[in-house]
Amino acid sequence: MFLSVNNIKSSSIEELSVNAATSQAVVKYIGGNTKYLYTGVDFAAIYDLVYRNVESLGAWVNTNLKSNESVTYLAL
Numbered sequence: 001m002f003l004s005v006n007n008i009k010s011s012s013i014e015e016l017s018v019n020a021a022t023s024q025a026v027v028k029y030i031g032g033n034t035k036y037l038y039t040g041v042d043f044a045a046i047y048d049l050v051y052r053n054v055e056s057l058g059a060w061v062n063t064n065l066k067s068n069e070s071v072t073y074l075a076l
Contacts, residue, residue: 012058
């Protein structure tokens with residue numbers, strides 16, 4: 001089950017949802033029509049996003065999804 005991040009205040013992220021059970025995240029970027037499914041997301045990163053205050057969603061995506069070599073992605 002994916003949990004949607006609400007009240008997104010980001011200049012780069014339009015939609016973000018995560019699934020801790022499957023270590024996945026779905027991201028839709030502002031200005032794009034495609035959603036991306038990221039697999040292999042670290043549980044601690046998902047936990048921080050859901051239960052702690054993340055100051056920047058863009059920085060979270062860059063650090064935990066785009067820059068993490070163990071995370072793969074697929075355009076949906």
